[in-house]
Structures are given as C-alpha cells and as structure tokens.
Amino acid sequence: MKFLNKIIFFYYREYKLNLSGFQDILTNIIFFFVSILIFIFSIGPDKEVISLIGVGMIWTLLLLSSTLSLRKFYQDDYENGNLLIIHLNGFSFGFIAILKTFSHFLFVQVPFLLSIPIACILLNIANDKLFYLFASFSIGSLILSCLGSISSSMNLMNQRNFLLGSVIVMIFSVPVIIFSVGIINMEESFNSLINILFGILLIVFAINPWASGLCLKLSLENN
C-alpha cells in the first residue's frame, strides 16, 4: 500500500512538473503541425498525392517531434539531484525507468495521439484509416517511449553530442515504422501486424528497465 501510494505521488509530481512546463509539450505539437505545413508546401497541395503519402508522413513527423523532447527525459531530474532522491525514496533504478517511461507516454505521446485526428483532417486521410493510425500509434508511441528512455539514459553523461540520442531512437524505431505504416496500407493483415508490434513492444519493454537502469546507475555513480 505504501509502495502504491509512492507510485501515485510520483505521478502527481510528474503531473505538477509537466503542468508548469506545458508550453514545452505544446511546442512539440506546434513543431508537428508546422512540419506538416512545410511538407505540404514542399510536395505541392495535390490532394491525391497527399492522401497517398499522408499516413507515412504523419508517422515520420510524429517520430521526429517526439524525439525532440528526449533531452528532457532524465536530464532535468538528473542535474538537480531528484533522480537520486527518488531512488533513495525506495525505487530501484529499473523501476524508475519504467515509471518515467509511462510518464513520458502520458505527458508527451498522448498529446500527439490527440492531435492525430486534426492532422488527418488537414491531410485528407479517410476516416476508416484513422482507427488503424490510432491503434498503431498507441502501441508504437509506447515503444518510442521505451527507446527514448534507453537512449536518453545512455546520453546523460554525454555533454558534447546529444543529437546521438535522437539518432539512436530513430535507428531502432525503423521496424516500428515499417509495421505501423504496414498496418494502414494492408488493412486485411491488421491482426498479424498488430501482434508483431505488440511483440516488439514486449521486447523493448523487457530491455528498457535493464538498460536504462544500468545507465542511470552509472551516470549517478560517476557524477
């Protein structure tokens, strides 16, 4: 019970923290829409072409804009010592990674999830595809959060070259993109592809606490 309360109040803290910095999250979403704008201008406003490549475009831009906020993932808590305090409050590093991953999913990816319908309207994507986009992104974004946790914890001590973190996430998200966009283009094999996505989610979910926890411990140790 005590442990459960601690988890609940951890999220209370995350909520307060994200509420005070909600403009950061909003900036991510604005980046997403502005890049859609840029994309449309660069390929011309031809409706047919846009609805053809729209889904892939939305996925690419979602990936890019969600990697923008990666730096915030652990960096703030690490630099002001809160990570250590949370650890001393009774969470192992692996568990902190899991909690933080869900927090990233809730406060960064869910706003993107909510902005997908608007993007679909802007890009003339058929309504029946919206469901597939939703389903694939709700699983895919959780995978992205796990990958983000791994890469940003790896780069905590890396002061010189943080872009590396984004590159790591993008490299490992290649299969996610393949299968998620595959779902939307091949609706008849929805079940099998969504199962593959689930499988990838379980794999990264299993790796995440180990890899991130180890990296967090290392960074705190050598701070």
Added chain:
Amino acid sequence: MKFLVNPSKFNEMADYLFRPLLILSIILFAIGLLFSFYFSPDDYQQGSTVRIMYVHVPSAWLALLTYAIMTIYSILALAFRIPFGFIFNTAVAPIGAVFTLICIVSGSLWGKPMWGTWWVWDARLTSVAILFIIYLIIIFMNLSFENRIVREKVVAIFILVGSVNLPIVKFSVDWWNTLHQPATISKLSTPSIDPSMMTPLIIMTFAFIMIGVAIAILRIKTEIISRKSHLS
C-alpha cells in the same frame, strides 16, 4: 586462451603474431586477387562483374563477425567484469565500420550493372545500412563521452541492444523475398557455388580475416597503452 581476456598476455601474444599475420595476409591477398582476376571463370549470366563477389562477400561476413565478437566481449565485460572487453570494443568498432562500408560500396557497384540501380530498399540492404549506422554511433559514442568508465559501459550496453540487428541481417534474405540473393554457402547443405569460384572466395576470406586481425592487434595495443598512460 588467456590472451583473449588478459591485456598483458595479449600484448605478448600480439608481438609474436603480428608480423606473421601481416605477411600471411599480404601473400593471401596476392594469391587471392590473382585467382579472382585470372584463374576464375566468368559467370554465364553476370559476366566479369561476378568478381566483385570476392571482395563483397568476405567483407560482409567480417562485418557481421566483428559485431558478433563485440557482442560476446560486451557480455564478458559487463557480466564477468573483464575490462579487456571494453578495450576490444573501443579498438575494433572502426574496423567493423570499414568492413561494412566496403561491403556496401562494393555491393552498390555490383548492383548497378546487375539490378540497374545503385541502391534498393530491400531488407538485406537496409539492415546492413543500419548495421553501418550502429557502428558509426558506437564510434561517435566513444568520442563524445568525457568519463571513461561511463563511456565504455554505456557503449557495451548499446552494443548489446544493437545486436538485435544481427539476426535480421543474417536471415533477412530468408524471411523476406528480396532482390538480394539468398546465401549460397551454408554449413548445413552442400554449397551451390562452383568450386572454381569457391577457391578464390575462401582465399580472399582468409586474407580479409588475417588483415582484420592484424589491424585489430595494432589498435588494441595502442588502446592498452593509452589506457595505461591515462590518455583516454
């Protein structure tokens, strides 16, 4: 076999092995190139371009092999606290990257006359490209951390996480229908390659292995020295 995990034993062994390896690799390269250019037949379909294979295939094998060995050393280093694994990873990553680059470039040169394009986005080519980028990330990570202890462990973790790509590279031609042909040489079945092409291929593979090991020995030795004198 202690020289595989112990830096000072490795140094002794390396002094002993380096020169013979280098000479052997040069001889093997000479024989192999001679074979592949003059004593092996043209392919009935591909003509003379088939000779690119004698560079392409060994470098691809070695790119994979290097990463596999790095994965094993990462496990050794993280789980059994053998620091030689970290030294090995730092030293060997650029060699793997170069092998991958040779593989990609030669494949691309081979693809233009055969497939009519430098590059296609099929599973094998994409996964090898990802392997190359993973090698690059490893090298950049090695360059961009200030703290050595954190750097080597983080890189080892990254190598382990990145090793999911290895089976994808290996089995991509079996799992997906790709433009790239499936493996012609495997342990389980008799090779579907003619002996006259097999001979130069094997000689070239050994030449590549020898030169790879020789360069690796040099790099590992410098890495050991720079660690001893706290340069990195």
Added chain:
Amino acid sequence: MIIVKDLSVERLDKKIFENINLSLASGCISILKGKNGSGKTTLLKTILNIIEPSAGSIYWKGKLIKKNLYDFYNNITYIADKTTSLNRLTVKDNINIWKKIFLSNISVSQIEKALKTLKLQDYLNQKVSTLSLGETKKLEFLRLIIENKKLWILDEPLSSLDEDSMELMKQTFEDHCSKEGSVIFSSHHNPGIYVTEEINL
C-alpha cells in the same frame, strides 16, 4: 547505528581514499573534514550505496546495507549539494510534493513553524527560481523535517549560509540528536557544532 569498516574507493585506478573507519551511534553527530577534492561527497555516496567501494563494508543496524538496501533507505534523508527543489514551481508546491512523495504525516502547523524559523514564510507563493542561493538551501533543509527520518546525511550543508542560519542548523542538529537521531555531514571547516566523531580525509 551505522558502521563503516576499512572502506576504500578507487576511480580509474586512482585511490580516492583508503581504510576509512566510522561508527555512529544514535544521538551522535560526525563530521567529514577534508580539502576540496578529497572525496567527501564520494564517501557519502558510498555510504548511500550509489558508488561501489573497492574494499570494505558498511553495516546498518548490524546488517550489510547492500542486502537491506531499502530498509536502510527508509531511515535516511540525504541532502546533496544541489538544490532538489523544482525551479519552475512555487515554494508551496514544492513542499506539497515533498509531503506527498515521502508520505509524510507532518501537520500544517509544524511546517508553518519551520518556515517561520527559516524565515521563508513570505516566499510561500513565489517560484523557487526567484529565491536567492541561501534561501533555496534553507528550503532544502525543510526536507529534513518533512521526511522525519532517523539518519541525516548532508553534503556541505553549511556552505552559503549566513550566521543566523548557521546557528539554526546547530540547534536543529542538537534537537535531532536529543531525539535519538544521528547526523553525518561534510564540511571543510567546523563552525563550532558539537561533534562526537571527526573524520579527516
């Protein structure tokens, strides 16, 4: 309460300190003294099991802390030389968050009293980023009262404090000791706090 036996720590094959012995009974204060870079923070972090020692062992109530890590963590408050208060939030929000995540059952009047003694009561609705360095430091000490744990581990608590606050810290330490608690803190000089043990690094 806490016993440190023959502790040594190495970083990059360089010895930071060797054979440190420390034993702290309840109701005692010990100070770690040493120059800059002598490893005071490292020793505290080793006691917290963040840094792995190359030799030696640490016991908490007779048990190795490695084996009873979370039991040990339930009994300590650690204050680093960083300010863990969240910059973007107000002082009040910070106190609320601390009260919640540490599951503290401290009453409102107690906190108000503590704020008054720390002279922070006027800043309650201000953001932490507007406070001065000394004030954020004092806000940090509020965590000691909120967490209400047995053992306090403090890293450089006395730097950037004025005379009055120094006196206040002295008083707080003595109060805590009279309640069977104990304190370890690091400092490069001792401004007259009564200590039972002094360790020179």
